[in-house]
Amino acid sequence: MSIEVRGISKSFGPTRVLKEIDLRIETGELVALLGPSGSGKTTLLRIIAGMEHADPGGGSVLFDGQDITAQGIGDRRIGFVFQHYALFKNMSVFENIAFGLRSKPWRSRPDAAQIKSKVDALLDLIQLGSLAQRYPSQLSGGQRQRVALARALAVEPRVLLLDEPFGALDATVRRELRRWLRRLHETIHVTTIFVTHDQEEALEVSDRVAVMRAGQIEQFGSPQEVYENPASPFVFQFLGHYNVFSARGQVADAPLSAGGGEGALTLVRPHDVVVSRNGNDRDAIPARVLHVGLVGPLVRVELERLDRKESIDAELTSEASKELALKPGDSVFVTSRHEHSFEDYSI
Amino acid sequence: MVAAAKRRVIPGFGLTLGYTLVTLSCFVLLPLGALAVRTAQLSWPEFWATITDPVVVAAYRLTFGASAVAALCNAVLGLMTAWVLVRYRFPGRRLLDALIDFPFALPTAVAGLTFSNLYLKDGWIGGFGDRLAGLVNSAGASLGYPALIPSDSLGWLDFAYTNTPTGIVLVLIFVGLPFVVRSVQPVLQEWDAEYELAAESLGAGPFTTFRRVIFPEIFPAWLSGSSLAFARAVGEYGSVIFIAGNIPGKSQIAPLLIVQKLDDFQYAQATAIGMVLLLASLAILLVMNGIETWVRRRQTA
Amino acid sequence: MAGAPLLVSASASAPPVTRGHPVWRRLLIAGTVVFLTIFIVLPVVNVFTQALSKGVAAYTEVFTGPAADQPPRNLAEKRKLSTRRAQSEKTASAIAMSVGVAAVVVPLNILFGLMAAWAVTKFRFRGRLLLIALIDLPFSVSPVVAGLIFVLLLGRTGLFGAWATNFVWPDPTSIAWRGFGGGWPIGFDRFNSGIIFTPLAIVLASVFVTFPFVARSVIPLMQAQGTDEEVAALSLGASGWRTFRFVTLPNIRWALLYGTILCTARAFGEFGAVSVVSGNTDANDTMPLRIEKLWNEYDNQAAFTVASLLALLAMVTLVLKTLIDWRAARSARRDTGATLQAGPPS
Ligand SMILES: Nc1ncnc2c1ncn2[C@@H]1O[C@H](COP(=O)(O)OP(=O)(O)OP(=O)(O)O)[C@@H](O)[C@H]1O
Ligand SMILES: [Mg+2]
Numbered sequence: 003m004s005i006e007v008r009g010i011s012k013s014f015g016p017t018r019v020l021k022e023i024d025l026r027i028e029t030g031e032l033v034a035l036l037g038p039s040g041s042g043k044t045t046l047l048r049i050i051a052g053m054e055h056a057d058p059g060g061g062s063v064l065f066d067g068q069d070i071t072a073q074g075i076g077d078r079r080i081g082f083v084f085q086h087y088a089l090f091k092n093m094s095v096f097e098n099i100a101f102g103l104r105s106k107p108w109r110s111r112p113d114a115a116q117i118k119s120k121v122d123a124l125l126d127l128i129q130l131g132s133l134a135q136r137y138p139s140q141l142s143g144g145q146r147q148r149v150a151l152a153r154a155l156a157v158e159p160r161v162l163l164l165d166e167p168f169g170a171l172d173a174t175v176r177r178e179l180r181r182w183l184r185r186l187h188e189t190i191h192v193t194t195i196f197v198t199h200d201q202e203e204a205l206e207v208s209d210r211v212a213v214m215r216a217g218q219i220e221q222f223g224s225p226q227e228v229y230e231n232p233a234s235p236f237v238f239q240f241l242g243h244y245n246v247f248s249a250r251g252q253v254a255d256a257p258l259s260a261g262g263g264e265g266a267l268t269l270v271r272p273h274d275v276v277v278s279r280n281g282n283d284r285d286a287i288p289a290r291v292l293h294v295g296l297v298g299p300l301v302r303v304e305l306e307r308l309d310r311k312e313s314i315d316a317e318l319t320s321e322a323s324k325e326l327a328l329k330p331g332d333s334v335f336v337t338s339r340h341e342h343s344f345e346d347y348s349i
Numbered sequence: 350m351v352a353a354a355k356r357r358v359i360p361g362f363g364l365t366l367g368y369t370l371v372t373l374s375c376f377v378l379l380p381l382g383a384l385a386v387r388t389a390q391l392s393w394p395e396f397w398a399t400i401t402d403p404v405v406v407a408a409y410r411l412t413f414g415a416s417a418v419a420a421l422c423n424a425v426l427g428l429m430t431a432w433v434l435v436r437y438r439f440p441g442r443r444l445l446d447a448l449i450d451f452p453f454a455l456p457t458a459v460a461g462l463t464f465s466n467l468y469l470k471d472g473w474i475g476g477f478g479d480r481l482a483g484l485v486n487s488a489g490a491s492l493g494y495p496a497l498i499p500s501d502s503l504g505w506l507d508f509a510y511t512n513t514p515t516g517i518v519l520v521l522i523f524v525g526l527p528f529v530v531r532s533v534q535p536v537l538q539e540w541d542a543e544y545e546l547a548a549e550s551l552g553a554g555p556f557t558t559f560r561r562v563i564f565p566e567i568f569p570a571w572l573s574g575s576s577l578a579f580a581r582a583v584g585e586y587g588s589v590i591f592i593a594g595n596i597p598g599k600s601q602i603a604p605l606l607i608v609q610k611l612d613d614f615q616y617a618q619a620t621a622i623g624m625v626l627l628l629a630s631l632a633i634l635l636v637m638n639g640i641e642t643w644v645r646r647r648q649t650a
Numbered sequence: 651m652a653g654a655p656l657l658v659s660a661s662a663s664a665p666p667v668t669r670g671h672p673v674w675r676r677l678l679i680a681g682t683v684v685f686l687t688i689f690i691v692l693p694v695v696n697v698f699t700q701a702l703s704k705g706v707a708a709y710t711e712v713f714t715g716p717a718a719d720q721p722p723r724n725l726a727e728k729r730k731l732s733t734r735r736a737q738s739e740k741t742a743s744a745i746a747m748s749v750g751v752a753a754v755v756v757p758l759n760i761l762f763g764l765m766a767a768w769a770v771t772k773f774r775f776r777g778r779l780l781l782i783a784l785i786d787l788p789f790s791v792s793p794v795v796a797g798l799i800f801v802l803l804l805g806r807t808g809l810f811g812a813w814a815t816n817f818v819w820p821d822p823t824s825i826a827w828r829g830f831g832g833g834w835p836i837g838f839d840r841f842n843s844g845i846i847f848t849p850l851a852i853v854l855a856s857v858f859v860t861f862p863f864v865a866r867s868v869i870p871l872m873q874a875q876g877t878d879e880e881v882a883a884l885s886l887g888a889s890g891w892r893t894f895r896f897v898t899l900p901n902i903r904w905a906l907l908y909g910t911i912l913c914t915a916r917a918f919g920e921f922g923a924v925s926v927v928s929g930n931t932d933a934n935d936t937m938p939l940r941i942e943k944l945w946n947e948y949d950n951q952a953a954f955t956v957a958s959l960l961a962l963l964a965m966v967t968l969v970l971k972t973l974i975d976w977r978a979a980r981s982a983r984r985d986t987g988a989t990l991q992a993g994p995p996s
Contacts, residue, residue, distance in 0.1 A: 053358050053881055075358055075884050082885045088878035092900035101896070102886030157886055357773060359880055360890035365769035369781070372762050376857050377788055383803035384795070426685050433682040437675060445683070447972045448690050453912070454964035454971075455694075456919025458938035459957040462945060463693040466700060466954075473696060474688070523689050555674075584792025587921030587938065591945065604794035608926060611801060620802060623795045630790045 003160040003193045004029045005050060009061035012045055012054070012217075019045050021217040022061065027195065027210075029066075032187045034204035035197045037214030038240065043197040044085075044165055046214070050195065051075060051082050051163050065160060081154030081192075083164040087146045089138040095149050096134040099124055102157035124152040127186070144175040148182075155190070164196035168203065180207050201241045205229060213237050235344050238269050245270045245314045247287075247341065267344045274340040275316035277303060277326060286335035289314060291328050296320075303328060305336060384627065387620045399621040404598045405606060409625070412603040415514055416582035419521035424575040426522070427529025428567075434530070435537040449530050452523050461591030464520045468510040468592065478506030512594030517602070520588045525578030532574030536567045569644045576637035580630050697961045700954035712955040713741045737949075740932050741956060744940035747849065750822075751936060752917040755856045759913045760906070763864025767902075768894070771872040772880065782869065788861040796858050797926025804845045804854075814845040847929030852936065855923035860913045867909030868902050875901055904978040908971065915967045919960060 005027040012020040019042045027033050035043045048054040050063055052075035062071040070078055090098050099121045103112055112120065125131040128148035138146055147167060154162060167183070168176040184207050187194055198204050204211045205225040212222045213236075221233040232238035247268040281288065292313070293304040301323035305314040314336060318326070328334070388396070399405065434446050452460065468475040482498055489497035510516035540563065548558040586604040594600040603626055610619035702709055711717070715738035722728035770782055788796065804814035820838030828837050845851050879901070883893040899906075921938040928934040935943065937956055944953035 051885060053885070055358075075881070076887045076889070078885075079887075080885060082882065084878050084882060086878065088882040090879055090883070090897055093896075101883065101888070105883070105886055105888035105892055153882075153886070359772045359877060359884065359893075361768060361894075362773050365765045366773070366775070369762070369766040369769050369785075372765075373781075373784060376854070377784070377861060380796075380799035380803045380858065381787075381791075383809045384799045386809060387802045429678060430682050430685065433678050437679055439679055441683075445686050447968055448686060450968055450971060451690050451694070451964065454915045454967040456915075456921065456938050456957075456960045456964070458919070458921045458941045459697060459960050459964075460693065462941055462953055462957050463696045463700075466950070467693060467696050473692065519689075523693070526689060580790060584790075584795070584922075586792065586794045587925075591942075604792055604922060607794050607798055611798065611926060612930075616802065616805070616807060619798055623792075623798045626792050627795050630792065634790050 003066050005161055005193060005195070006064040006067070007046070007050065007061070008064065010046070010049055010056045010063070011060035012042075012049060012056050019217050020049070020056075023217075023219055025212060025219060025222065027193060029193055030191045032184075032194045032196075032207065032209045034208035034211045035195060035214060036201060036204040036211050036240070037199065039199060041214040042217045043199075043214055047163050047165055047195060047197050050161075051080050052078050053082070079157065079160045081151075081157065081159030081162045083147075083150045083154050083162075083167050085166045085169050087138070087150040089146055089150055089153070091138055094135050094137055095125075095130065095141070096121055098138070098149060099153045099156050102153065106157075120156065124156055127155075128152045143171050144179055147171065147179060151183075151186075155192075159192065162192050162194040164194070166197050166199070168198070168200075176203070183207060205241070213240060215240075232342065235267055235269060238342055238344075243272050243315060245272065245275065246312070247338065268341050269344070270338045270341045272302070272315040272317040273300075274338050275314060276337045276339055277305070277316055277318060277322075277328070278335050278337070279326060281335035283335070283337050286337050287314075289334055289336045291330050291332045291334060293330055294323070294328050305334070307336075308333075384620065384624060387616070388624045391617055391621060395617060396621045399618045400625055404601070405603075405622060407598045408601050408603040408606045408622075411514065411517070411600065412583055412626075413629075415517040415521055415602075416579050416585075419518045419525055419582050420575050420579035422518070422522050423525045423529050423578045424571065427526060427574065427578075428533060428571060430526075431530045431533040431537055435534055449527050452526050457524065457585065457587030458591070460523055461520060461588035464523065464588065465511045465516070465592040468508060468516055468519065470507070470509045470511075472509075472511070475509035475511060476507055481506060511592055512600065514600060516592040516594075517589055517600070520592050521582040521585060524585055524588055525582050528578040528581065529571065529574035532570045532577070533567050536570045540566065565648075569641050572644070573637055573641055576633055580633045580637075583630055583633070584626065694961060694965075697954055697958050700950060701958035703954075704951050708951060709955050709958075711738065712952045713738055713745060715739065715742075737952070740935065741940055741944075741952065743933065744935040744937050744956070745959070747852070747935060748918050748937040751849070751852055751856055752914055754853050755860055755917045756910060756914050758857060759860050759864050760910055762861070763868055763909060764906070766865045767868040767872050768898075771869060772877055785865050786862050788858050791858075793859055793920065793922025794926055796923040797855050800851060800854055800858070800923075800927050801846055804851070806846070808846075816843065817845055818843045819850060846927055847931065847934065849934060851927035852924050852934065855927045856917050856920055859920050859923050860916045863913035863916065864906065864909035867905045867912070871902050871905045872898070904974050904981065908974050908978075911967050911970050911974075915964060918963055 005025075007023055007025040010020055010023045011018065023046060025046075035046065037043050045054060049056050052070075052073060056063075056071070062069050064070065065078070090101065093101065100117050103117045103120065106112075121134075122131065125134055128151065130145060130148060130152075133141065133145065138149070141149065147170075151164075151167070168179055171179065180203055183196075196208075205228075208225060210222065210224055211228050213220045213228060215236050221228055221237045223231075228237060229241055232241065238244060247270050278286070288308040289305040290308060291303060292306055295302045295304075297317075299320060301318045301320055303316045303318060303323070305316060306312070307314060316336070326334075391399075400409075430449070434442060434449075467473050470476055471479075473480070479501070482502060486495070486497050489495065510519060544562055545558055548562045549555075553561065584604065586602070586608075589602050590605055593602060593605070595605060603622060607619045607622050607626070610616075610622065707717075711734070716731060716734045722731050766781075766785055770778060770785075791799075801808065803809050805811055806815055808814065818841050821840040821842055822838075824838045824840035825836065826839050828835055842848055842850070845854070879897050880893050883897045884890075888896070918936075919938060920936075921942075924936055925939055925942070928936070928939060932943075937960055941953050941956050941960075944950075944956065
């Protein structure tokens with residue numbers, strides 16, 4: 003099932019939360035909606051699900067080329083997983099998962115045995131077969147998350163929508179469930195959109211990432227594309243740490259920004275910063291070491307440019323740093339391995 | 350109350366809101382509207398003459414006076430009760446706690462009936478002194494000392510308040526009792542004992558701690574509970590008429606006056622008296638809400 | 651019964667702070683016990699003592715009528731017997747009237763409460779807060795005024811007086827089977843006319859005074875629970891009714907029961923409003939009105955007997971309320987899962 007969003011706009015009172023969003027998601031894709039808090043991710047997802055309605059005349063939603071904007075939430079056959087799961091408190095895990103099946107019109111409702119075997123299969127899928135009779139409050143966060151997913155999958159949805167599915171979990175469980183979701187998607191292959199504001203999660207799990215900013219989609223592409231060829235400084239900045247090597251009007255005294263012209267912005271990732279003891283390169287920036295810190299296999303070095311008193315973060319491999327033997331106060335030279343320049347941009 | 354013309358995700362908006370509005374209009378707003386319309390039909394001199402009639406003024410004075418005294422008593426006794434029920438553990442506490450709601454559950458007529466009986470001259474409390482004297486004498490007689498004390502020597506322990514204003518206050522205390530307790534109780538329960546320890550560690554004695562630290566915290570709830578008790582007492586009818594004596598100009602409360610005017614088919618006067626009563630209770634609630642908002646704003650500021 | 655906080659009681663949540671001077675503590679406890687004894691325990695005990703002051707036989711005679719073990723020997727005795735019989739018949743009919751009124755009022759109140767709560771908590775619309783305030787309004791109206799407004803609306807000279815006086819409605823006790831063959835198989839044989847001073851007015855006044863009970867006990871809970879579970883159910887294809895029945899209703903069942911119980915107690919106990927609209931007719935008496943009449947006739951024991959039935963109902967109400975508090979606290983604990991919060995992901 004492909005999903006197409008055409009010119010969707012949404013306002014809450016006077017504030018426009020979504021501005022003419024266009025998005026096309028192919029059948030079987032796993033897409034991440036990534037963006038800072040308040041950028042409109044949840045709103046977009048809820049509009050696709052039919053839980054929220056776009057502004058009158060504000061665009062349409064198509065499933066497989068068919069306009070479903072006017073369809074109610076129950077008719078869209080979507081599976082939705084809420085950020086806080088919204089499991090039915092008064093029902094056991096089994097009853098939660100069976101609810102959708104038991105809610106079908108009696109003509110198409112499976113009989114009790116079919117329901118049981120279907121729910122059991124789903125319980126196996128989420129690896130919670132032994133907890134079928136527990137109530138939601140007796141489950142851990144990660145278990146609830148998986149029950150919510152199984153409940154959504156039970157009705158064989160055409161698309162699966164997840165709102166910050168791992169938002170309420172701690173880091174380890176998150177990482178584990180993230181992989182599990184990836185594997186699950188490979189088995190069932192249902193078109194899936196999930197919302198997150200964790201760039202690592204988005205890049206690791208999804209086939210494609212849509213980066214949102216203030217109600218608009220800034221870039222939509224594969225994780226690699228988005229990471230390596232960010233369409234804007236915003237995307238670049240949102241996807242990781244960065245250094246500003248030059249900005250508007252400061253080109254003259256910024257020898258590193260060879261490619262940049264007037265009004266351009268050059269950004270460099272910390273791991274693309276090269277630190278050396280001697281300034282052989284004519285573009286090298288003189289700098290002073292402020293702090294050297296170990297982060298796992300990497301060494302993070304905090305530097306200060308001598309010319310403009312701005313700070314630069316660098317990440318070196320431990321061999322490189324051993325070779326250099328940096329101490330706070332040392333004078334060094336900085337160049338870049340790889341840099342991104344943006345024309346006519348302000349941060 | 351017009352709904353924005355847009356589709357709703359959850360079904361049933363039209364049905365439930367429609368039913369609510371229709372029911373509310375038929376059973377509540379329309380009848381109250383009738384009162385407003387009838388009041389508007391009265392001429393001002395007629396209205397004024399009715400509500401300044403000495404009998405009516407006396408009834409208002411009694412109603413509001415007795416209600417105020419009862420609310421004050423409830424404010425003090427209810428605070429004590431809430432405090433004891435939350436802070437101390439003693440046998441029978443849970444039973445007492447459950448009993449607090451009894452005035453909510455007991456029909457007012459029953460309350461009036463039993464109170465008027467208790468405070469009669471020969472009731473349990475109204476004749477308490479005489480009964481006690483009788484008890485002492487019969488105990489003495491069985492030990493061989495007949496007529497130990499004169500049988501009327503404990504007359505000062507007879508609390509015969511039926512047919513007196515004090516009786517009205519007593520039954521109004523009963524009726525308003527749960528309001529203060531049930532308003533203050535949750536606040537006291539949520540109260541974090543660490544503030545108290547902090548105050549005491551700073552050298553404050555228990556009374557200073559209560560006055561400066563605890564009381565300001567429960568004040569809004571306490572005030573609103575007391576005002577609710579007052580508002581309830583002002584409108585109370587069923588329990589009071591059994592114990593009041595109902596002598597016009599003396600022990601007749603305003604609601605009873607309305608009933609009598611209706612019995613005499615003096616609808617205009619009943620309307621005027623009723624309107625004043627209604628406005629008074631609405632005013633009490635408004636003032637109470639205002640004070641509460643003010644206190645809360647001052648606390649958060 | 652203006653806005654009392656519902657569903658609270660001093661359950662043992664926080665450990666008590668039993669500090670302060672022991673003398674003060676004892677004084678305060680003693681004061682509270684004495685206060686509650688004089689104002690609550692004694693009055694209730696008095697009800698039952700007075701009701702049973704002439705023995706159990708006299709107690710039951712009040713509503714079952716005098717036992718006819720001996721035929722009356724002379725005219726005076728015969729007259730006395732028939733008066734007593736008439737009295738007990740009136741009392742029995744007052745009990746029936748109270749039950750009947752409650753049987754109509756309570757379901758109406760439940761229906762209204764659920765409808766209003768759904769409208770007010772599941773949707774945002776302009777005037778929502780005003781609507782909530784209006785639902786609460788009857789609590790701040792004196793019962794006598796509540797009766798008065800219906801007289802002003804539907805009484806002979808009322809706003810809709812002309813219509814109301816000619817209003818004809820079937821007597822519910824006259825329902826009869828008519829057999830097939832022309833018209834309805836079931837119909838009424840007797841009809842009443844008018845509204846004020848008939849049982850219909852008693853129902854109206856009772857609806858007014860009980861109006862907010864179910865709504866205000868359910869609304870806060872539904873508000874707190876939000877709409878996520880309902881939306882989830884709808885997205886799984888459940889109908890609106892199914893969503894309400896299987897998702898919403900189980901979540902609010904204790905609050906609903908609680909409101910229902912309070913509503914029942916009030917429907918049985920209302921005095922002021924009902925006394926204004928009932929028109930002093932014996933046939934229209936409810937139990938509280940009957941109490942007043944018996945008391946006016948100086949039949950103390952009979953008045954207390956009827957009162958004892960209502961006091962019994964109040965005690966049942968309290969017991970149920972305590973049980974519900976206890977159950978609600980337990981299921982709240984279950985729903986938030988305070989006990990098993992942190993299990994590892996398996
Ligand atoms: N019901 C509402 N009424 C008014 N404003 C709303 C409503 N829902 C969302 N908004 C506003 O719309 C904007 C986008 O909200 P949305 O929930 O889509 O953000 P989000 O990207 O999901 O953020 P987060 O990562 O914090 O969940 C926010 O500015 C929010 O304040
Ligand atoms: Mg969100």
